[in-house]
Structures are given as structure tokens and as C-alpha cells.
Amino acid sequence: MHQDARGHAVTLSNPAALDAYERALHALQTYRGDPTAPLDEAIALDPGFAAAYATKALVLITFFERRFMRLALATLEQGRDALAGATAREQALAAAARRIAEGAWRDGVRTLEGILVEQPRDIVALQVAHLLDFAHGDALNLRNRVSRVLPAWSASVPGYAYVLGMHAFGYEECNQYPDAERAGRRAVELSGNDAWAVHAVSHVMEMQGRVAEGLDWYRQTRDVWASEDNGFAFHNHWHTALFHMDRGDHAAALAIFDERFGGGSEMALMRVDATALLWRLRLEGVDVSARFAAVASEWERALDDGEGGFYAFNDFHAAMALAAAGRSEALARLREALARAQAQPDGNAEMTRSVGLDACEAAIAYCDGRFEAAAERLMAVRDGANRFGGSHAQRDVLTLTLIDAAMRAGMPQLAHHYANERLVHKPESAWGRRLAERIDGWQARRAA
Ligand SMILES: [Fe+2]
Numbered sequence: 533m534h535q536d537a538r539g540h541a542v543t544l545s546n547p548a549a550l551d552a553y554e555r556a557l558h559a560l561q562t563y564r565g566d567p568t569a570p571l572d573e574a575i576a577l578d579p580g581f582a583a584a585y586a587t588k589a590l591v592l593i594t595f596f597e598r599r600f601m602r603l604a605l606a607t608l609e610q611g612r613d614a615l616a617g618a619t620a621r622e623q624a625l626a627a628a629a630r631r632i633a634e635g636a637w638r639d640g641v642r643t644l645e646g647i648l649v650e651q652p653r654d655i656v657a658l659q660v661a662h663l664l665d666f667a668h669g670d671a672l673n674l675r676n677r678v679s680r681v682l683p684a685w686s687a688s689v690p691g692y693a694y695v696l697g698m699h700a701f702g703y704e705e706c707n708q709y710p711d712a713e714r715a716g717r718r719a720v721e722l723s724g725n726d727a728w729a730v731h732a733v734s735h736v737m738e739m740q741g742r743v744a745e746g747l748d749w750y751r752q753t754r755d756v757w758a759s760e761d762n763g764f765a766f767h768n769h770w771h772t773a774l775f776h777m778d779r780g781d782h783a784a785a786l787a788i789f790d791e792r793f794g795g796g797s798e799m800a801l802m803r804v805d806a807t808a809l810l811w812r813l814r815l816e817g818v819d820v821s822a823r824f825a826a827v828a829s830e831w832e833r834a835l836d837d838g839e840g841g842f843y844a845f846n847d848f849h850a851a852m853a854l855a856a857a858g859r860s861e862a863l864a865r866l867r868e869a870l871a872r873a874q875a876q877p878d879g880n881a882e883m884t885r886s887v888g889l890d891a892c893e894a895a896i897a898y899c900d901g902r903f904e905a906a907a908e909r910l911m912a913v914r915d916g917a918n919r920f921g922g923s924h925a926q927r928d929v930l931t932l933t934l935i936d937a938a939m940r941a942g943m944p945q946l947a948h949h950y951a952n953e954r955l956v957h958k959p960e961s962a963w964g965r966r967l968a969e970r971i972d973g974w975q976a977r978r979a980a
Contacts, residue, residue, distance in 0.1 A: 585611025635878030675702030741958025844888025
């Protein structure tokens, strides 16, 4: 039987397909190029290559949109005959993909974990589970799932650096910043192309308010993450924009928006970042209404395509954009989708119930000028908001909105209360000091 580069038995008859498969895994690990193209190539070379179908389905799932779940199921159907005679590992990869695509997200991740118990070097199972842990905001497993397999890895196993890169991000989301930075820097050194590890180190700098270092880090590692074929580059550009915003350089953040997001995006992952950046700029008093109108139209198209109510984290960003652009009819449709989502027996229902709904209503209330209601909704969900996914840095938008809403509602003590976190955790951050000054200035004007 043939084996892949990590020593796993694979079901195939044409070994030439294995080369295409390894290229797909490299694309997946480095985020460079489309991993589904070499997987299609592998399938064309050997229609009996079971792992290629299962891996393609899992890659599609990581985009976390309803339409890609449908494509994943179609891919599994296409590979049904090949998978029927496949190894237990290949069949388990396919079963995990099916469960996730059908909505049983956590069940699917448990299936991937079952593979890792037997095959701790299964980097497909590991990376897909890692990305789902991210989608679930499961900080402990972002770290611990990687810890559980790490002893089976060493620098001599192809892909080791990417495992360290995942570990770095897990450490960061568990607030273990020195561990995260050490692992992330090592991953970048070893691989020379680990955009996820670059991103993990930038998160450390973001969380510690090391703004100048963050901008330097992104400049130094540009070759690793910023190539045109890097499918994750947009998110590192987004982080760069946040560093500029911390320094009060809104023009630089806007320039990044226009260059990297202004052309629109078919992908929800990108629309989330586009929305989150515009919302922060709006909170800072920058007029981004025309840009918001364009992003809101993209979310409306996604709603038309039935994406509403699929993933609470995306719905929250849709709500921000639609509310900022005053799209009341689309917001009504989003609310209907949220109501349906809560009744679904899938992984998103709990996310929507526990966080998504209040977060969406808070964004709508904020844009309606109902600031006290927005602040109350945000206080209700902020501390458990990891349950609807994303990173600490992404969910910071909840806190920034809460501070601004409390200030505008005439509750300066409440606004300061939450702004204090930033002052303590990010002592070098100018953003935190500006927020504190703004709250005082707002209050002084009200009193005058
Ligand atoms: Fe990030």
C-alpha cells in the first residue's frame, strides 16, 4: 500500500496522484494557492484516491459558509465508491467532513480528534480541527489539541513547523504570550512560509499593545504572508490596519481597506474583516458610509443566497454592516434567519442563542441611537462571547462598541470601567488613552 509523506497508508493506484496531494497539503498549510485545485488534479489522476475526496471536503468546510458545506457533501458523494474501499483513517476523515457539513460541528471535530488519537501526525485532521476550534472560539483546544499530538512530531517530519504555528496561536488565545511568541517565531524560522505563525505572533503584539513592534514584525515577514497568492493575506493586512488605528493613523487603515477590501469579496471570512475594520473606523468618528454601503450590499447578496443564520459570528458582522448602512429590510430578513437558526439542531443554534442574537441586536441598537440598550446587550454577552467564535482581537469590537455606547448613553463610569482593561493590558497603546480622554471630553461637553 502507498503512504503519504507522514507515513499514512493511502488508498490509490496511481502514485503520481500522491505528488498532487502533497502539493495540496502544502497549499493548505501555507495558505498559498487554492488547495482544492491540486486535489482535483489528484482525483483526475486517480479517481480511486479516497483521501483526496475526504481532504477536499474538509478544506471546503474550513471556509465556513453554507454553500461550501453543500460542495463538501457533493465531493463526498463523488468519492463514494473510492471511500467505500478506503482505510479506516480515510473513512473517518470523510465521516468528519460529512458530520460537519450536515451541521453537527462538534461531533465532526470529535471524529477528527479520534483520528488524532490513532494518527497524531494526521496534519489534515489537525489543521481542520484547529480551524474549527477557531470558528468555535474554543481557546483551550486551539492549544491543547496541538499539545496532545506534539510529542509525535519532530523537525524531521514534513509539516512540523506548521504544527508549531498552530500551537503558537493556541497559546496566544490562552493568553500564554511568551510561549506563543517563542513557538510562532520558531515556526516562521523553520518553514520560511508559515503565514499562520506570523499571524499568531502578531496577535501576541496586538494583545500586549506592542504596536510599533507589530508593524515591524509585519514588515520583516512580508515575504512570508503578503504574496498575492496567499489566501490568508487579507487577514494579516487587517491586523496591520489595527496597529495603524492604534496609533491614530486612520488614513493608513483606510488605505489598507481600499487596497485589500475595497474590491469586495465573495468570501464571508473577508467580509467579516472588512466589516470589522469599517466599524472600528466608524467608532473613531471616520466617515466610512460609502464603503459600508458596498460591504452591506455584499452581505445582502449572501442573505439572498441563504447564508443568514448559518454561523452566528458571520451574522453579527452582517448585522453591523446592514445596520450601519441603514438596510432595514435586509435586517428584518437577517432577524428571521436568526430566529430559524435558534431552532436548528446544529452547531450554530447554541452560538446564536447564547451570543449571536444579543450581539446582532446590540449592533442594530447602536446604529439606531439606542445606546443604553446596546450597552446592556453587549454587557450580557461580552464575557462569554468566545462561544460564537473568532479571536480575542476580533471580539474586541464588542468591547470597543460597549465603551462607545456607554459613553454616548451618558454612563461615563461604565465606559471607563471597560476602557480600563485596555489601559492595564496594553499600557503602550495610544488607543486606550484616547478612549479614556474621549469619555472625559464627552462628559465635560454634556455637563457644560
Ligand atoms: Fe487574527
